[in-house]
Amino acid sequence: MRVKVKLFGLLRIDSGIKEVELEASTVRELYPLLLAEMRRRDPECSLDEKDLRACVVAVNERRAKPGTKLSPGDVVCLLPPVAGG
Numbered sequence: 001m002r003v004k005v006k007l008f009g010l011l012r013i014d015s016g017i018k019e020v021e022l023e024a025s026t027v028r029e030l031y032p033l034l035l036a037e038m039r040r041r042d043p044e045c046s047l048d049e050k051d052l053r054a055c056v057v058a059v060n061e062r063r064a065k066p067g068t069k070l071s072p073g074d075v076v077c078l079l080p081p082v083a084g085g
Contacts, residue, residue, distance in 0.1 A: 001025055003074040011055065011080045014047055027057055028046060028066040029074060055080050 002009045006019045026028045031052045038043045055078040057064045061085070070076070 001070045001072045003030075003070050003072070003075070003076055005030060006075065006077045008077065009082065011047070011051070011078055015045055016042055025066045025070055026066070027059065027064055027070065027076065030070075034078075051080070052078065069085045 002021055002023050004019055004021050007015060009019050012018055017038060020037055022030055022033045024033060031049050033050060034052065038047060058077040059068055059070065059074050
């Protein structure tokens, strides 16, 4: 399924990717594809799958789990954890 993936916060800054379209049938399948795209654009990108798994994921503005099935045209948002003081 072709879906749109949007990145936010430090994930967007570190990867240089605002949004990208990928083919995957579950959220979990997106992680290696997204990492490959990050490294294609910037071979020195230091993000890894652990960073992606730590994110809050939303599919079509609803919180989702890694096993959530995707449909064509879905919008997947990855929001990294935020800390403050």
